[in-house]
């Protein structure tokens with residue numbers, strides 16, 4: 001397998017090339033988009049080497065350089081990122097946890113940093129044969145229920161209220177996906193296969209002209225651990241700002257996803273999915289444990305301002321989690337492209 005070059009090196013090399021090119025063009029005085037003539041006087045920053053202001057670079061050229069650098073920097077191996085809510089926020093206290101001997105691993109840090117849970121630690125046991133049976137069932141029937149059960153079976157926490165609860169159902173959607181990654185990478189140890197199509201223009205034209213078979217456009221890529229980017233919540237949305245007369249906002253849990261999928265009207269239609277999204281983001285004050293079906297009924301009374309607040313909350317409360325980008329190369333034409341891997345939880349832990 002080819003190990004990709006460190007993208008920072010690639011970015012630095014490209015930057016050097018561009019700077020060299022730029023300097024050469026400057027000294028040649030040709031082939032260069034015109035530099036603003038009065039630039040030397042108009043720019044404030046002083047070049048310490050010459051004691052004179054830096055010349056202003058043609059904006060088009062600067063844009064081109066910046067775009068190239070950004071493109072090269074886009075792919076980062078195993079990166080983490082901290083995201084801050086745009087709305088009012090509160091700091092998240094570090095989640096304390098006590099190592100336990102009877103489980104294999106403690107997850108000290110979820111992407112949400114436990115900001116939305118009563119429990120503040122999560123332990124992961126090992127998948128054993130009965131769990132693999134459930135995973136297999138999930139894969140064959142394409143049902144989330146078996147997957148959530150299998151994952152719940154290996155999760156535990158010391159919080160007394162969650163001793164008998166299937167914990168995976170009480171995780172937020174991004175945290176659940178992150179746990180899936182964790183399990184997959186640490187226990188299943190298989191790569192995820194990403195299938196996509198070459199977007200190289202010349203290659204596509206050749207197929208269109210009948211010079212190459214359409215199948216040559218198919219790209220199959222093995223996703224590795226190094227390509228996962230995790231966004232961690234830097235601060236939590238200030239929940240006191242999302243308290244209203246009859247309801248408050250809350251984060252959608254896997255439980256909501258399950259309820260939405262089991263709902264008799266769950267046809268995948270866009271408007272129903274929209275309603276489910278809104279319903280999963282609220283808690284009715286008079287009925288805090290209301291089912292999603294009840295909340296779907298309740299949200300019919302919401303007005304535009306309410307929806308606006310719910311929408312702002314959604315932005316701030318779901319921006320964290322794992323993201324997978326892969327850089328794929330077409331084996332036929334060598335075209336390189338970047339694509340985001342979309343996960344289907346039901347086939348996430350396949351047993352072939």
Ligand SMILES: [Zn+2]
Nearest residue numbers: 198203330333
């Ligand atoms: Zn190609």
